[in-house]
Each structure stands twice: as structure tokens, then as C-alpha cells.
């Protein structure tokens with residue numbers, strides 16, 4: 001079972017069926033090179049401030065990597081990626097039925113894997129929510145936008161297709177683990193129950209991805225969006241983007257009386 005590769009011209013029905021079956025897939029030609037280059041330019045000053053750390057084999061995050069969060073506050077292009085049509089269709093299908101308050105941005109991190117970086121421990125995005133008996137509803141959808149080319153030798157994300165349907169105790173064999181290989185401008189999606197992790201980088205170039213994950217609106221976000229995208233920045237974002245970050249109320253949850261962010265539930269939105 002390999003990672004399926006589709007194209008942005010494929011129908012949403014195909015994309016959803018494939019994701020349902022394999023738990024992951026790559027879509028090529030999803031973002032224009034302008035969008036990718038603008039993202040990279042916007043993030044450059046922040047990435048400079050995030051020097052690669054030395055590796056500590058006991059740490060979850062490998063060394064020799066650069067990471068920066070709060071993407072939609074740093075780059076208009078990141079906001080455009082966050083509300084991309086295909087991501088919305090996928091989230092509407094996999095998340096909306098499990099939530100009375102929609103979905104939200106869960107993590108937004110620019111992630112460069114440098115030469116010599118070791119591979120990351122395989123994990124599931126939903127490992128942090130162990131409170132549901134299997135099979136559980138989908139809680140999280142993840143995307144990784146290829147800001148550079150992703151290859152096996154430069155740390156392309158490792159995935160175990162089909163593992164979203166596995167018993168939690170099952171350990172993948174080497175033959176069941178695949179690297180996501182994709183040209184710049186592609187996007188990789190996986191479900192919250194799919195085993196994955198960054199690959200090792202044995203090349204001489206940096207692998208650059210933007211990870212944007214989405215969770216059910218009633219869950220605690222993994223990244224503290226309100227600190228990483230503070231009020232004074234969020235107020236100038238497109239409404240759709242600030243709402244995705246969490247600046248909105250729905251069914252009485254998350255109301256605010258902040259002068260820049262006044263939102264209460266509508267009468268007919270209550271129950």
C-alpha cells in the first residue's frame with residue numbers, strides 16, 4: 001500500500017475516497033510557484049530567528065531543524081494555504097460531522113529539515129487525545145505544503161498508508177513505511193490516525209514544508225493560536241482566516257467582548 005499521488009485537477013470525490021482508504025495522499029500542482037515563493041519570502045526573517053538546535057536523541061523533535069509557528073500572522077500566503085479549497089473540502093468531509101462548532105486551525109508551523117537531521121519517531125496527530133474507544137471519530141486532518149521539493153533523501157515525511165485503520169499496538173515493518181516524495185507546490189494530506197514523522201535527511205539540501213493541521217472546534221488546539229496570532233494581528237486578517245484561528249463564537253462557545261473582537265452567538269445559533 002503506497003502513498004497515492006493525485007493532481008489538483010482530480011475530483012474532490014476521488015481525493016476523499018483515496019484519503020479514506022489510504023489515510024494519506026499527495027496532491028501535485030496544488031499551490032502556484034508565486035504563492036510558495038511569497039510564503040518563503042514572508043517567513044525568511046522569522047526562520048532566521050530560529051537557529052537549528054543540536055540533536056538530542058531523547059527529544060521528540062529531531063535537531064538540525066528550523067521551526068516557526070503562528071504562520072497566518074506572519075504571511076498572507078500562509079493564510080491562503082490555510083483556507084485552500086481542497087483543505088476545506090477535506091475538513092468538511094472528515095471533521096464537520098463530528099463537531100457542532102466546526103473545525104479550527106490546530107497547528108501552523110514552517111518546518112525545515114536540515115542535512116544530517118535524524119528521522120522523527122512515528123506518531124499519530126491524535127495521540128494527544130487518548131480518551132475515545134476505537135474506532136473513534138476523526139478528530140484531526142493534517143496537511144504539509146511542499147515549499148521545497150520533498151524526497152526520500154532530504155527528509156520527506158514518512159507515512160504508513162492504511163495505519164489509520166490499524167490497532168494502536170501494531171508496529172509497521174520497514175516495507176510498510178513510505179516517504180512522501182513530491183515537487184514544490186504539492187500538498188500532502190493525512191488523517192489524524194495515520195502514523196507519520198519527518199524522514200532523515202542524508203542529502204546536502206534543506207527540506208522545507210509548512211504543516212497546517214485542523215481539529216474539531218471543541219478540542220484544545222495543539223498550538224496556542226491566541227499567543228502565536230495575537231489579537232492586534234488577528235484583527236487585520238481576512239475574516240475567514242481569523243475565524244479559523246479561533247476568533248469567533250459558535251453555539252455559545254468562545255464568545256468575546258474584546259473591543260476588536262466582539263462576537264457572541266446569534267440567537268438561532270445557540271442550539
Ligand SMILES: O=C(O)CCC(=O)C(=O)O
Pocket residue numbers: 111144155156157158196197198199209211
Ligand atoms: O516534518 C515532517 O515531515 C513531519 C512533522 C511532524 O510530524 C511533526 O512535527 O510532528
